[in-house]
Amino acid sequence: MAGSIRKMPWSLLVGVAISLAIGPGIPNIAASEEHPVSGEIVVTLLGTGGPEPTATRFGPATLIQAGGLSLLFDAGRGVTVRLYQLGISSGKGIDAVFLTHYHSDHVEGLPDLWMTGYMFGPFGSRSRPLRLWGPSDGKEPSGAARIAKGLTEAFSDDTRIREADEHIATIATQIEARDFQPDRVVFDESGVKVTAFTVDHGDLVKPSVGYRIDYGSRSVTLSGDTKFSENLIKFASGTDLLIHEVFAMSPQLATLPQLKPVADHHSSPEQAGAVFSRVKPKLAAYSHLVLLGVSADEILSRTRGAYQGPVAAGEDLMRFEVGNSIVVKRWNQDLRRYSD
Template identity: 85%
Template sequence: MAPVLPAFAAGEERAASANIVVTLLGTGGPEPTAARFGPATLIQAGGLTLLFDAGRGATIRLYQLGISSGKGIDAVFLTHYHSDHVEGLPDLWMTGYMFGPFGSRSRPLRLWGPSDGKEPSGVARIAKGLAETFSDDTRIREADEHIAAIATEIEAHDFQPDHVVFDEAGVKVTAFTVDHGDLIKPSVGYRVDYGSRSVTLSGDTKFSENLIKFASGTDLLIHEVFAMSPQLAKLPQMKPVAAHHTSPEEAGTVFSRVRPKLAAYSHLVLLGVKPEDVLSRTSSAYQGPVVAGEDLMRFEVGDSVVMKNWNQELRKYPD
């Protein structure tokens, strides 16, 4: 039996609504597992489709949803420059300029990332490095497949955090500094506001007062989490790793102070523990609504936050 291919929606069919739709494309960490792809979150609002981080497999998840990695993505935002947050970017970029409903980008890929104070900035170095690394691919496709040169370009935007870095079609994206460790700077989270709706992404961080400040009043808070078994916690090499992230108990404290309509975990790095263990540990500090995210889990942020799980057999969300 031939595989059922996703139906790709044309870009002009992306209708604006008053709500924000959030899809967790990848909820895992560095581990190369098919169960959880690398960190990537899709946010749709005001007729725009924005991607936050581009971990391993982001392009595959977009394909499953029938969203073009070329025409379908309006902007990409990076939280920081760790490999597990950017390693899906080459695939997204190159697949996006290839011909086909899954690609066919007709303009540069627009990429935002925090400034590291160097020239060129981190995001500009990524853009330049990709262009050099895959110059043979772009040269051949331009000549052989008549791909427009502009479609193979990356338009890099760097910024200083703690203010609005993107404002289009009524959608505002604010980047704010988080604490991923002394050597992992810059590192940011993002808040997306559209009308009266809002979503906040923690990025990779330890417990962060600045995150609590910028997340205040948000409807949906998506937060990273790191948890391991007591046996692994005894290993000295694990202590530096844990020190860069937020424990379930610390995240619970964040949730109790922000008080979102719904809190959701993504970028779950779980070593010898299960998602239900994380939720149990969170409840020691927070008794509000919280879920452990899964790949392709979707949230519609309106007067309330409605969660839907992807039906793999039907290849769609429930009505």
């Protein structure tokens, strides 16, 4: 037995050790994966920030669980860490990944998610290709397919070595990319329907989409990155939970010419409030908050000038259980679990 252990690859030994004895502070992934109650949609904001590399708000990423599926929308910085905090495997725990557009802050966590997912261990051990959806820009290879091709080439040494040294199955290191044209259903499995729709992130940032997720009588809509968008209002009509981006800055920073084009690509609290007042969701929530010199309380106050309905400022790991009502839960870092 000792001789056999010495011949085992290092990562295999680590995976076995983690599986046999979950140490302090390490989530028991096999036991901790949570699945929604039948008929519910559970939404977890894995990352609610923007490009700023802060530990408070990781990059944009939203996990949606319904019908026994776990779907990830965008893969910003730190997404794999947030999944690990929740005890969700980056490999076995994610059924599909959907990108809203190809700005770096929405995709920079994707290489980590992909490669961690095929490594051996409770945090990985994917046994099939990573499934990746993204809007087409009309080029060949297009959109998500171009990213998949680039990642495969850039990290070919890692996959080659791990396949030979750690006996990782080749299929687990593959990316199955699916490009699509928006304003249509792009995914329909296990009763979960995902519709992608065009949004306005500026003339040079195309394609850019939002997503509506329907499961039974429940629905969730994600705005993606967008200015005020009539198409978003159209596709979000009747949704239970609307998760929307927001950009706000102090009057002093607003004088900087470098920030004007950035602001022009996003929605202000007032513009988002106007969207909420038209859509009338059961709950509106902000994610992908880019706040420069302003607080979350300030953006909520500014939103209420145009919208008097329920609205929340999202935080990393905030969870929404969408059933007959919408229950909001916050992550307790000290207890490493959700508080009611």
